Amino acid sequence: MSDTQPMISLRQVCKRYPGTTNDAVMPLDMDIGKGEFVVLVGPSGCGKTTTLRMINRLVEPTSGEIWIDDVDVTRSEPDDLRRHIGYVIQQVGLIPHMTIEQNVGLVPRMLGWPKARIKERSSELLELVGLDPDKHARRYPKQLSGGQQQRVGVARALAADPPIMLMDEPFGAIDPVTRERLQEEFLRLQERIKKTIVFVTHDIDEALKLGDRIAIFAEGSRLAQFATPLEILTHPADDFVRSFIGEGAAIRRLALLRVGDLDLTPDSIDGAVPVDRVHTVAQALERALQANAAGVDVPGVGPVSVQSLMLATAVARLTDQVSR
Numbered sequence: 001m002s003d004t005q006p007m008i009s010l011r012q013v014c015k016r017y018p019g020t021t022n023d024a025v026m027p028l029d030m031d032i033g034k035g036e037f038v039v040l041v042g043p044s045g046c047g048k049t050t051t052l053r054m055i056n057r058l059v060e061p062t063s064g065e066i067w068i069d070d071v072d073v074t075r076s077e078p079d080d081l082r083r084h085i086g087y088v089i090q091q092v093g094l095i096p097h098m099t100i101e102q103n104v105g106l107v108p109r110m111l112g113w114p115k116a117r118i119k120e121r122s123s124e125l126l127e128l129v130g131l132d133p134d135k136h137a138r139r140y141p142k143q144l145s146g147g148q149q150q151r152v153g154v155a156r157a158l159a160a161d162p163p164i165m166l167m168d169e170p171f172g173a174i175d176p177v178t179r180e181r182l183q184e185e186f187l188r189l190q191e192r193i194k195k196t197i198v199f200v201t202h203d204i205d206e207a208l209k210l211g212d213r214i215a216i217f218a219e220g221s222r223l224a225q226f227a228t229p230l231e232i233l234t235h236p237a238d239d240f241v242r243s244f245i246g247e248g249a250a251i252r253r254l255a256l257l258r259v260g261d262l263d264l265t266p267d268s269i270d271g272a273v274p275v276d277r278v279h280t281v282a283q284a285l286e287r288a289l290q291a292n293a294a295g296v297d298v299p300g301v302g303p304v305s306v307q308s309l310m311l312a313t314a315v316a317r318l319t320d321q322v323s324r
């Protein structure tokens, strides 16, 4: 990200809560590029939520500066700032007596959009997050499952098309199967919307799966490493990172390879099964296997045989040129 101007820049940002003797976040420097998906990960209490909430000033920094696109946010009007930054939390925070449509339209209504435009935008967003507007727009939050509510939370955060999304353990309270599906859907969504995302989790596997870069916080808000998943898995900065990523790092690295990361050329085969660019190689191979097909159909490439897919994977591993 060094070649472009950062979208979000934290400069010596520090937070000490009143009446406490230690910094919740000690002076932190971090640059986040435009369209980058950055994950903050670390054990409970290490300052992830505090860091995130300082970016939209739900928490006031004790010292330091936070720049968004040339604006020092510590000097801007907090309400205005929050309307231009989407925020998604684990508790979702949908308003119970408002319909799904009204919940999604919350920020546009505050911004004074005309009614028809809000309605149109709500439908568009519900579709975007995989909910049928005809079926769900008029319902109330409690009539939806946890996973569906979380999708509405994402739709609501996207309503005014903010360039930045802050997400605090958004999939934390969801069962593992739904969670995995939401993670994949969200990756696919991000390929289209290209937001600058800061995402908090305590789950290293979720971080490795989602992040372009991962910031690993240690106890006492020390930033142990800020790097790509591949760099972290291959060159952990210290013993803390090594123990945090745990065993089987090399295998997990393989599991990270996505179809879209590979250098592929089309083959002349029939009956390839469609896959997505965000699918991992393992998922793509499994699809081909299940369909008893000779290969997979990759968007932007065309049909690719199972052999070519495996060869490209081996090449990517050997040359270590996988960039996420």
Ligand code: ADP
Pocket (backbone or CB within 6 Å): 017, 018, 020, 024, 025, 042, 043, 044, 045, 046, 047, 048, 049, 050, 051
């Ligand atoms: P994380 O999200 O990584 O679990 P937090 O940012 O919530 O961590 O908390 C970091 C530290 O700040 C913790 O020690 C926590 O107890 C403390 N803390 C968080 N919020 C407050 C608060 N409002 N007042 C005092 N201390 C707080």
Ligand code: MG
Pocket (backbone or CB within 6 Å): 048, 049, 050
């Ligand atoms: Mg937290």
